[in-house]
Amino acid sequence: MPRTVKDILEHADEPAARFEDYEPKPDDERDPVAFRRLCEAVSARADAERTIAAAVEGARTSGYSWAFIGKLLGTSGEAARQRHGHKLDAESSST
16 A cells, blocks of 8 residues: 555654664675676676577578587587577568
């Protein structure tokens, strides 16, 4: 149920006091370098996934089988097709 403005104002001091009284503990601190490295790794993985997807599309266009592609990706041909084939299948059926 929505709160009224009066309810909000009556309880506004409680969260404000908690915020103002907060003192960080040493255990609350996190290493920003670790965070940055994780962000960079996630970004690199996304770039690699896009590169692989483009390479798979090129390989399929050039006539390579899903079995061959899957072997290079370290998986089965069926798994490679399931992961990368949906876009290719949609494009080929719309032309």
